[in-house]
Amino acid sequence: MAEKPTTAREMAQVETIIGRILQVGVIFSAVIMAIGLVMFLATGHSGYPGTTMPLTMGAILLGTWQLKPFAIMMLGVYCLILTPVLRVVVSIYAFYKEKDHLYVAITTTVLIILIIALVIGVYGK
Secondary structure, X not given: OOOOOOOHHHHHHHHHHHHHHHHHHHHHHHHHXXXXXXXXXXXXXXXXXXOOOOOOHHHHXXXXXXXXXXXXXXXXXXXXXXXXXXXXXXXXXXXXXXXXXXHHHHHHHHHHHHHHHHHHHHHOO
């Protein structure tokens, strides 16, 4: 049985989803950062001694669980950074549905580069 070709309507839906991902990601990140900022302004304390702040994902998640303002703001920053990564993943799916193998390869290469950069950022010194 032959597979039916992707319609223009399906591709428009995918583009709408990609746009929504970016909108929701930015809004979600801004809300998280705003919560951390309000907590910081209300308490006058970052939740950490001196000029230290959480830099690893584990420290950020632990600090968020402990309601430390700087950790919450850093979680918002990480969410903002991951929003375009999610957009790239959805784009790979969209190009796959269009059977555009060149763009699947290019976008997958971009995703691999993003993941390598994130790993270097987390584990590199």
